[in-house]
Amino acid sequence: MKKLVSVMMAAVIAAGALTGCGKAAKNADVAYLKDMNLSDYVTLGDYKGVSVEVASPEVTDEEVEQYMQYISSSMKATVDVTDRAVQEGDTCNIDYSGKRVDTGEVFEGGTAEGYDLTIGSHSFIDGFEDGLIGAEIGETRDLNLTFPENYTAELAGVDVIFTVKVNSIKVKPDLDDAYAASLGIENVATLDDLKNYIKDRLLEEKQTDYQNEVNNKILEAVTANCKFNEPPAASLDRFKGLYTEQADLVASYYSANYGTSYTTDQVLSMLMSQEGFTGEQEEYLANKSVELANQFIMLGAIAQAEGIEVTDDELNEKLNTDMANANATAEEGKSVASLDEYKKTVDVENVKENLLTNKVIEFLADNANVTEPTGDDAEATDTEESAETETAEETESAD
Numbered sequence: 001m002k003k004l005v006s007v008m009m010a011a012v013i014a015a016g017a018l019t020g021c022g023k024a025a026k027n028a029d030v031a032y033l034k035d036m037n038l039s040d041y042v043t044l045g046d047y048k049g050v051s052v053e054v055a056s057p058e059v060t061d062e063e064v065e066q067y068m069q070y071i072s073s074s075m076k077a078t079v080d081v082t083d084r085a086v087q088e089g090d091t092c093n094i095d096y097s098g099k100r101v102d103t104g105e106v107f108e109g110g111t112a113e114g115y116d117l118t119i120g121s122h123s124f125i126d127g128f129e130d131g132l133i134g135a136e137i138g139e140t141r142d143l144n145l146t147f148p149e150n151y152t153a154e155l156a157g158v159d160v161i162f163t164v165k166v167n168s169i170k171v172k173p174d175l176d177d178a179y180a181a182s183l184g185i186e187n188v189a190t191l192d193d194l195k196n197y198i199k200d201r202l203l204e205e206k207q208t209d210y211q212n213e214v215n216n217k218i219l220e221a222v223t224a225n226c227k228f229n230e231p232p233a234a235s236l237d238r239f240k241g242l243y244t245e246q247a248d249l250v251a252s253y254y255s256a257n258y259g260t261s262y263t264t265d266q267v268l269s270m271l272m273s274q275e276g277f278t279g280e281q282e283e284y285l286a287n288k289s290v291e292l293a294n295q296f297i298m299l300g301a302i303a304q305a306e307g308i309e310v311t312d313d314e315l316n317e318k319l320n321t322d323m324a325n326a327n328a329t330a331e332e333g334k335s336v337a338s339l340d341e342y343k344k345t346v347d348v349e350n351v352k353e354n355l356l357t358n359k360v361i362e363f364l365a366d367n368a369n370v371t372e373p374t375g376d377d378a379e380a381t382d383t384e385e386s387a388e389t390e391t392a393e394e395t396e397s398a399d
Helices: 002-011 061-074 177-182 191-224 233-257 264-274 281-306 312-329 339-343 348-366 376-398
Strands: 051-053 079-081 091-100 106-118 140-146 159-171 369-371
Touching: 051 191, 061 191, 106 159, 177 191, 191 281, 191 348, 233 264, 233 281, 264 281, 281 348, 312 339, 312 348
Parallel strands: 051 369
Antiparallel strands: 079 159, 091 106, 091 159, 140 159
16 A cells, blocks of 8 residues: 555655645636735744654565565476476466367367466466376376366356366476576676676665655644645646546556556545545545645745746756657557647646645755654654555565
């Protein structure tokens, strides 16, 4: 779940709960900072030198070993075995043909050639994989089996014969120095080198999480020092739409990368659950739009106070990068030829605002006092990290 929120935060800034109050908003149709008189909506408090406590990132030897186990479990079988019969855990290349016992007819989907099957994966019906244990390379076996009663209607409970030929046997390579060197990672020639490489990568990932946590806590502290009036209605509509769109992107990302289909509503429900929100989704989105609108207004007001701006060169550099990324994944014939053309397809002012608010957040972080948690706070952080690790492991096991 932590990764889910990290992805969410990558494109839409979200901090602690904010509440709009005070006089009614002016210019209800204004959506962007450039069109607002920001002092109508926020009175800034102290924003430089705020103090927050966040534990520095570290990677334990246990975490490295867990990742090594993950590598071992996900390795493909590439080493040929020629001097023995099939064993549990082997990956066998097989040809097979299945026929109904009652009619002798080959049934649909029951025939294949050159299929790689890992023995013990339970990819096939009960008895199929076990029936190949002990078979020699080149041997053909007839397996008399019965499809389970809960199988498809055509084959439920049907007796069949699979004729299976074992073409080859492969096993996973040993996780050793040779395997580490074969990965082609710069400066990785041994298993110890690989462990050091993994430790560095995990630390980089934790460093990113650490900085996100620092930024969020700073934003929470700065926000708590401000007073807000109700944001413009158009701004609320804008951020509600942006947050929903980002939830949709997260759903697509997780569906594509984690093998489980997610919908936008499911992502929003998970975020609501993590934040302890028990109301309706519409109420959650309304509250979130206030949080985001207030926060952007606050960051815009700080930018004005500190003379922080986004130059045309910075904006164009960002847009050129985005255009290149979009073109790299665009369907054939649908790439964008020029920056002017690309600008017509995106909300340029939104991109500029994000660049501006990121600059302000960096400014706030540079001027904040970040310290290590002490006493009960440190123990609570350790407990929370332990719970997150256990939850992640349980989720991986379930998958």
